[in-house]
Amino acid sequence: MDKKQLVDCHERIKPYIHNTPVLTSRLLNEMAGAQLYFKCENFQRMGAFKMRGAANAIIQLTDEQKQNGVVTHSSGNFAQALSLSAQSLGVKAYIVMPSSAPRVKKEAVKGYGGILIECEPTLEAREHESDKIVKEHGATFIHPSNDDQVILGQGTACKELLENQPNLDYVFTPVGGGGLIAGTALAAHYFGENCKTIGGEPFEVDDAYRSLQSGEIETNTTTNTIADGLKTQLGDRNFPIIQKHVEEIVRVTEEEIVTAMQLIWERLKIVCEPSSAVALAAAFKSKEKLSDKNAGIIISGGNVDLSSLPF
Structure with missing residues (x-):
């Protein structure tokens, strides 16, 4: 880069x-x-800071990708960042969160317009749910850091x-x-x-x-x-x-x-x-x-x- x-x-x-x-x-x-x-x-x-990366990742998508929405799995800040960025840009955001994530963070995701999907608190479960949303909705997966x-x-x-x-x-x-x-x-x-x-x-x-x-x-x-x-x-x-x-x-x-x-x-x-x-x-x-x-x-x-x- x-x-x-x-x-x-x-x-x-x-x-x-x-x-x-x-x-x-x-x-x-x-x-x-x-x-x-x-x-x-x-x-x-x-x-x-995660608002910065989330906004840039969504802006860089094609119109078709924006139409189908974005998905991530996160227990905290990136979940909120992607939700708010997506809301600001008129894009749907599916957010997979472990059931163990703090309630205040789940509420924040919903408050920013994110569609919350809860799963078991394992990386395997998070990835499984994210893959399912990609297949079902054609959403683009955005990784919180990689x-x-x-x-x-x-x-x-x-x-x-x-x-x-x-x-x-x-x-x-x-x-x-x-x-x-x-x-x-x-x-x-x-x-x-x-x-x-x-x-x-x-x-x-x-x-x-x-x-x-x-x-x-x-x-x-x-x-x-x-x-x-x-x-x-x-x-x-x-x-x-x-x-x-x-x-x-x-x-x-x-x-x-x-x-x-x-x-x-x-x-x-x-x-x-x-x-x-x-x-x-x-x-x-x-x-x-x-x-x-x-x-x-x-x-x-x-x-x-x-x-x-x-x-």
Whole structure:
């Protein structure tokens, strides 16, 4: 994927997304020993960066594909992003969600006009239901993170951040399915001046860290992390980009995630979800590297379950 594709993608989706604010905190700068710039995708439409990729993926479909609708399987943010993007573009969205997904997220999908199909909470069941909808309705399947158009869309958050702060040395992002970090790494490569991308990942789901070590896509046997958005694994579209353009992946503990989340709430006065806090936790762990440097932190989303806060 090249620079022109990222520029074209950004122009396409501008009518459907917010150019989110960039915040700073003197105290957090002192703690990190660096100048930190927080790109607040928690203020994005539907509350997360995923609106960008979803909108771009739908816009790029043919008229016939749009007529037949789109389908995805997701337990959270991408379900909402595809529903809202589809509604904004007048396209039907079939959303397969595990029965175990939070009720608030199911309600949000319905509120955005998505057609909700519940299934057993296994990947096999999710894929089976999605395939069924593709066959029955001719809908186009859109993967939440392993899709070129989705990756390009997610990269526009970093592009906007670099337009706001062109002198960044590093950009930190959480790593789940790999769409955000792949898009961010492309944007940092094409629009930054020697700007490097670093991923943050919980020790409990460190498949991306291990994948970079082994050179092939690794999986997780357990997913015991508070960062519920990061339990998915990399795919064959985003992994090669990550291998080529990501400097490193820093692993953080559950305690470090909670501390970072608390600091974001207290110091920036904004709501972020645990997955977002992983990027700040990774920056704190990279203090030696960051000394007197400028670093961007992508706050990926703010869709947090207020009834189960970790503090």
